Amino acid sequence: MKKTLAMRIVAAVCAVLMLQLNLTGVMFGGSLVPTVEAANGIGTNTMAVLVVPPNRRKRADASDLERLMSRFVLRLGRVVAFQLSPTAGEEEEERATELVEEALRALLLRTPKRAGERLIAAKALLDKEPAAGNTRLWARYFKAQALGQLARNKLVEARDLLVKSVVLYPKQTDAEYIAYGSTSRQLFKTVLQTVSALEAGDLRISGHKGAEVWVDGIYRGRAPAMVSDLKAGEHRVMLRQSGKRAFRQMVVIKAGRVAKPSAKLVAAPFSHDLSQGRAVLLANFNQPSVIEDRIRELRNEIGSDMILVVRAQFQRSATALKGYFLDADGTVKKVKTRIKKDDKYLDNLGKFISKSAGTKLLEDPNARPLDQRKSVVVAAKTTTSAAASAYIDPNAPLFEEQKEDESPITSKWWFWGAVGGGVLLIGGLAALATAGEETGAAVATGTVTININKTGGP
Numbered sequence: 001m002k003k004t005l006a007m008r009i010v011a012a013v014c015a016v017l018m019l020q021l022n023l024t025g026v027m028f029g030g031s032l033v034p035t036v037e038a039a040n041g042i043g044t045n046t047m048a049v050l051v052v053p054p055n056r057r058k059r060a061d062a063s064d065l066e067r068l069m070s071r072f073v074l075r076l077g078r079v080v081a082f083q084l085s086p087t088a089g090e091e092e093e094e095r096a097t098e099l100v101e102e103a104l105r106a107l108l109l110r111t112p113k114r115a116g117e118r119l120i121a122a123k124a125l126l127d128k129e130p131a132a133g134n135t136r137l138w139a140r141y142f143k144a145q146a147l148g149q150l151a152r153n154k155l156v157e158a159r160d161l162l163v164k165s166v167v168l169y170p171k172q173t174d175a176e177y178i179a180y181g182s183t184s185r186q187l188f189k190t191v192l193q194t195v196s197a198l199e200a201g202d203l204r205i206s207g208h209k210g211a212e213v214w215v216d217g218i219y220r221g222r223a224p225a226m227v228s229d230l231k232a233g234e235h236r237v238m239l240r241q242s243g244k245r246a247f248r249q250m251v252v253i254k255a256g257r258v259a260k261p262s263a264k265l266v267a268a269p270f271s272h273d274l275s276q277g278r279a280v281l282l283a284n285f286n287q288p289s290v291i292e293d294r295i296r297e298l299r300n301e302i303g304s305d306m307i308l309v310v311r312a313q314f315q316r317s318a319t320a321l322k323g324y325f326l327d328a329d330g331t332v333k334k335v336k337t338r339i340k341k342d343d344k345y346l347d348n349l350g351k352f353i354s355k356s357a358g359t360k361l362l363e364d365p366n367a368r369p370l371d372q373r374k375s376v377v378v379a380a381k382t383t384t385s386a387a388a389s390a391y392i393d394p395n396a397p398l399f400e401e402q403k404e405d406e407s408p409i410t411s412k413w414w415f416w417g418a419v420g421g422g423v424l425l426i427g428g429l430a431a432l433a434t435a436g437e438e439t440g441a442a443v444a445t446g447t448v449t450i451n452i453n454k455t456g457g458p
């Protein structure tokens with residue numbers, strides 16, 4: 001009987017501890033019990049898009065359509081765009097992006113030293129791989145540098161750095177500087193006037209016929225190309241061509257002059273397989289039994305998880321698309337649509353891609369502000385002025401990490417509440433177990449024998 005009582009108490013203690021741990025997880029915003037999604041390991045799949053022209057004369061049109069469709073893949077939920085013109089330094093770019101974000105957070109917390117350390121580390125990564133870092137990342141990097149210099153009262157250095165940021169990303173607004181204080185807003189207004197007065201220069205891309213030319217994240221046609229009216233200063237230039245590694249670097253534009261960067265495009269690892277695959281698709285698209293096998297082979301050869309292959313018919317009033325979507329699990333489905341050439345053309349093209357992939361079409365990341373801080377800023381606009389006073393909300397998600405670092409678990413009221421409740425519950429269970437011992441002597445006991453070799457019913 002004593003052994004049974006001890007086992008009951010131990011079981012009760014374990015149950016209470018598990019209950020407390022799970023309650024603690026819930027209070028932290030999670031649980032110690034893994035979710036279904038975590039157990040299944042749901043993640044992202046890479047997806048490539050190929051557009052097959054109806055004939056060789058329409059290759060340029062098919063290439064332009066493929067570029068448009070690939071931009072929509074960037075907006076698909078749980079899908080990563082597989083770049084047919086990959087950019088070097090993806091790991092460095094991802095880490096540098098995190099460091100710049102940490103630096104901007106540190107500036108909000110008025111800790112410029114911490115911000116400076118993050119920016120030095122980010123610059124080391126970007127210097128290591130010159131192709132790493134898109135226009136948004138570099139604009140945010142220069143902005144964070146400028147705000148750091150402003151915090152040290154180095155106004156000239158702050159101005160020059162913020163000019164670099166605005167030249168790269170001119171769509172920045174005053175609202176993006178509210179969180180950093182009135183001085184930063186005044187600096188931004190001064191920089192806008194400086195940038196508007198800058199003279200312009202040109203950019204000439206020679207050779208690399210057919211390669212896409214991107215300047216500051218904006219498509220500017222195909223090479224060879226002449227890009228005019230660029231503000232004097234640093235610009236992020238990228239050339240990309242299917243089957244070749246993208247070229248991306250900073251180019252300095254000088255007023256009244258023509259910059260001629262020495263660009264070089266080298267073959268991607270899957271270049272030969274992709275070129276052969278396109279030729280096979282063009283020759284065999286009307287043979288379903290053949291084309292499905294070719295799509296599977298091409299998917300495996302280039303290394304993407306999913307692939308959408310369509311043939312385009314360029315009609316006067318619409319674009320007709322017909323093809324196949326190969327999912328990550330190996331299933332193939334036919335897809336088909338006809339998109340009118342009206343003001344909803346791009347929207348309908350995006351819907352077709354998201355429907356084919358079976359996922360949602362998210363907000364365009366390029367349409368977001370460079371530095372959106374609405375979750376941490378509370379602004380109060382007056383009726384007499386467009387100016388806004390703002391303060392940082394200490395309860396915003398941005399500061400959860402810092403608050404957890406500063407406050408140990410033992411300082412939380414719910415921790416001691418949970419401990420006290422557990423003690424009372426254990427005590428009550430122990431009392432009940434003791435009472436059961438006193439009245440349980442008259443209860444008959446026996447032995448039950450189970451034959452584990454018997455597989456039939458009772």
